[in-house]
Amino acid sequence: MALTELWERYSFYGLQGILSFYLLYETTDGGLALDPAVAAGIVGAYGGAVYLSQILGAWMGDRLVSPRNMVLYGAAVITAGHVILAFAPGLTGLGVGLVCIVLGTGALKTNITSIVGFVLDQDQDERHRDAGFSYFYMAINIGAVAGPLTSGLIQNELGFHYGFGLAAIGMGAALVQYLASMKHLPERARTVDNPLPAKHRPLVVLAAVALLAAVGAAVATRLLRAENLSTVVTVAALVTAAAYFLTMTTSPAVSGDERRRVLGYLPLFLASGVYFGFLFQKFTAISILITERIDLHIGGWKFPVAWITTVSPLALVLIIPLVARMWSTLGERQPGPVTKVAIGLTQIGCAYLFLLLISEATGHADIPLLLILVFMMAAGSSEVFVGPIGLSLATRIGPRKFRSQMVGLNFLTLALGSSLAGLLGQLFTVIDNTSYLAITAMCGIGIGLALFAARRPVQQLLETGSEH
Template sequence: MDTPNRNRQSQPRNFWNLSFTEAWERFSYYGLQGVLTYYLLYNTTDGGLGLTNTTAVSIVGAYGGSLYLAQLLGAWLADRLITARHLVLTGAIIITSGHLCLALIPGITGLITGLTCIAIGTGLLKTNITSLIGVLFTGWNRTHRDAGFSYYYLAMNIGAIAGPLLTGWLQSSLGFHYAFGLAAIGMTIALTQYCIRMHTLPATADTIPNPIDAHALLRRAGITAIAVCLIIAAIAAGIIDANNLNWAVGAVIALCVTGYFTLMLRSPDIDGAERTRVAGYLPLWLGETLYYGLWLQLFTTVPLIVSEHVDLSVGGWDFPVAWFSVVGEVALVLVIPLLAGARWRSGRLGALGPAHKFTIGFALIGVAYLMMWPAAGAGDHAVSVWWILLCLIVAGVSEAFVGPIGFSVVAEVAPARFATQLVALKILCLGAGSTLSALFALLYTAVPATVFFPIIGAVAAAACALLLTGDRPLRRRLYAGLRARL
């Protein structure tokens, strides 16, 4: 790493290669995600699986939770057993296989096989590629690192926009399995791009920070095998089914997060300042999880609203339903360069702490869902596409104040001993948020819109109040021992 150049405006070597590998992975992921809920909800005559609302949102929430829960596996393997460079490669291969299963195998069999492969593969790839981005910024100051991670976020969201646009068009024109096939093509491009340049990654990408010995590995493998058998037995006995799968995944995420934070805070391998920073990050983790619980309703509550209340006809042309998942990403991509630019970094907004930036994000996401209140109370297919698009634009802008800031904070405050694993916990915010978004969607089906949307607005307002109140003590903890670099 050429650290003397850390204050230049250009990004470090390999930054754009990794960023656009991730962009193609996000193309595939969001290309699938944009049509997945509709695939579960639509009747078999329309190419879907014809599942109930409750079952569909439970599966989507559990899938998202499992996908990000697998990040912990990828982080642990990188820390103890396999290099990050090879885990990214292995993950890309498994994800590609999953998309091919969805494209080529019809019905529930293809769904289960495909989603399982994608969840495992993403767990191996995503944490480690993000961790490698963090390595590239070693020694860079916080302001430029914030900007760098914003550009990384920008690249990801370019993929997240292109994926649903194209898969949504294919789904509406040719059918769901053609859309799944396009997602597989996108992931193949990601795999190819990474293979071409993986040999130029820094030496850190080929190191295992804390190798595990053979006896410990056998113990961990035995525990894992027992856990998998218990899960299979619970499914076979009907204790876990499609309707409560989201609850089960959420409980596992809660246990894992509690265990990981406890392990880090009690570990003798980190010093007092590092322990203080980890403790300071915990409230931000909870805040980001809640934020994504609200934001990820894009894939749970919003499809229910669209299916029931939105008139998709625009001048005689039917608006592809998957495109609703793109609108917020477009707004995010447009706003990030403004927020990452020199004027933002040197201005008053750029100097705000993480809690204040999160507050802006919560305020905007709260406003977005309150704007949907009249739409959800309207009659069948009585709401204009344009009103929902406006709501989703506001929601999309909100993420610029949360997602990239969370990545930047983790890159700075993570203890060296747990660097990759803290990145995995940060990404797991999305998994926990996914399960939470499914619970919000179930609430939407259980109560009137006149009750649901004020609840969402009140949750966002309460988060704003807590973040504003805790900003100063949170900063002291987050940056303990790092004051000279602020």
């Protein structure tokens, strides 16, 4: 599973590493020359939609199709999306390709994470779960590093569509890897936990048709357009999260202890959503900053622009083994998940404070490439305290009848963060850099400290009914 996820992330981040610059660059440089605010909105909405669609994938994995098959179908659709991006030029090819990737990733991501949870359920020592998910998260981020490194180099030397084509090859490798490993999956991966009664299935089809018709009408009447995509996805993420929290806390199939654990997850959900909003600005506000204030030329060679954002997951890959070993060594003495998320938020706030200081120190001159790389390292390494912890919590505290959907709810933090990053990128284009970076830094540090102060009551809710 880790290798399949590695290749899927290779293709996803290989695309995302160059997507912002494809939208921002002039047509003479192979880009689409979109307005920066529009580009930030599209990138933020795309990232948000990718993770928002995973709620639908999680529901289908619980009610209609086994997680094993959902992963297979999703991988095939993602592969098709990357191929379209590689060969179809302009906004039409971009739109069709991104929609395929959104739908395919929705089918794949939560279900493959649930399968990893099924595998780790066979280990009776719960203390190993955070470490196990940290190594799974490392595989994700190895793909997140290798993808932009290679696609960024190809884009730099040959052009954007060659970079998209390399991402298609990576996704094809993920599909082959998964087909080879399917027969070794646990039995739970082959079954539908809570099958939908046959009499309700026509209603699902009607709802899907109605949703597609509504989206088509919104696009045709320009109620839905590039400028407001991030806003629409942010609202959709919040409404969907509220619906899921309400469903799981009121369902008669959820016990009292399970209900309290879900309520304990609520502040972590909101804090993690804000955290990822700050982290994913590397694809929106920070990408705009790079195009405006970073000189990429080193002698006669141009540093691949996608490599800058790659430093973020690279720092995470390098630090994860050290932190995972530390969690395993500390055992029950390690800080709780609430404290870990608080540390992550505070660290990324400090990273933006560093960026504020170097931006002020350089004035209107270019920011040295080395310093923006240091910022990326500081911001990216903070994810070790948030990302794997959320995955581990979702598979551990989720109500049994809603296990896959709890994983989907956790991925909604990424949907919220991605679309929020789009909104923040649009804000970046209308206010001065000093104010923007100061607000971001203060919010990160302030929310992190507030979460740390509230760690004991939140942790008590998360541990309700737990023996560990």
